[in-house]
Amino acid sequence: MKKIKAAIIGFGIGQKHFEAIHNFKNSQVQIICEKNLTKLVALKKKFPNIKITDNEKDIFSNKDINLVSIASYDDDHYHQVLQSIKYKKNIIVEKPMCLTEKELRHIKKLILNSKLKITSNLVLRVNNLFMNIKKKIDNDKIFYIEADYIWGRKEKLFGWRSKIKNYSLILGAGIHVIDLVMWLLKKRPISVFAFANDIATTKSIFKKKSMALIVLEFPGNIIAKITANGAAIHQHFHELKIFTKNKTITNSLNGSFTFTKNNSKINKYDYPDKTNRKKLIQNFLESIIDHKKKHIISHKDQFDLMSVCFAAEKSIKINKKIKIKYF
């Protein structure tokens, strides 16, 4: 494939997809689908040379489009992924790729039987700070990790996230730090025990759990404690502590530090790192154009990650530690 001809569905975070794709090397966004009429009018004015529509069929029926970037609400993703596969279009899909195990199994089967590529927008993997931390711990003997996704945007739970049927804080938010931990360890967990509550949102229109604690056991007895905290009054933050035999690396509001036996040092990396965000999508575009180029997140990584999230949800429901089944 020589040229990416893309379409975007949903123009919230989808705007970031647009900025990453449009005019990157040979890539062009040719269609934007947005169902909010006010936004639709504004988009038509802003992009007179791009087809703006509220009907996704305009994308799937267009033979030229070879990439669909899905940034709609979580409960639309599955169906839009299936349509993209049916009409032979590569896929960028916002996390989560789908909302049930059955849907995941179906997508996996279809993707593996096609030549198409799919990626989820797990942006922490291209964050400068976390990339540098990964290099620092590459050969270290890690025994424990803590990772907290402190969303700090509680009001977001009261919009479309309150209305959709299967919204999950683990699939919608915790997924970022679960991926971060699996990527840092280069391992997938064996079992999970998770707990959740809704204390901070009980009287609101959001009827799901708004805080979750997830304990993962990895091969070699490594333990990770992860939180998906949708309720915190806090700035948006990814707090991290990695304990190895010889050092500890942390990212907190005070900065990022490396502690060794004899001293502690502050790490000088940008955080939050907005500049690198485009890299994940742009690396995916390159991997579509050049099949030899590997994408930052393999298909296997994405399906394994979703399996861990579903297992964590199940553990909350049955209040038991469970062995993770990988599809």
Ligand SMILES: NC(=O)c1ccc[n+]([C@@H]2O[C@H](COP(=O)([O-])OP(=O)(O)OC[C@H]3O[C@@H](n4cnc5c(N)ncnc54)[C@H](O)[C@@H]3O)[C@@H](O)[C@H]2O)c1
């Ligand atoms: N990777 C990340 O860091 C990250 C960050 C934020 C949101 N997200 C994900 O992105 C998705 C969208 O979230 P958001 O924050 O942009 O929401 P948003 O409400 O800010 O924007 C969504 C936009 O998509 C439009 N839309 C929704 N469904 C549509 C459909 N079927 N067809 C056309 N337009 C549609 C809405 O009208 C709205 O304008 C969610 O799945 C969310 O989980 C990911």
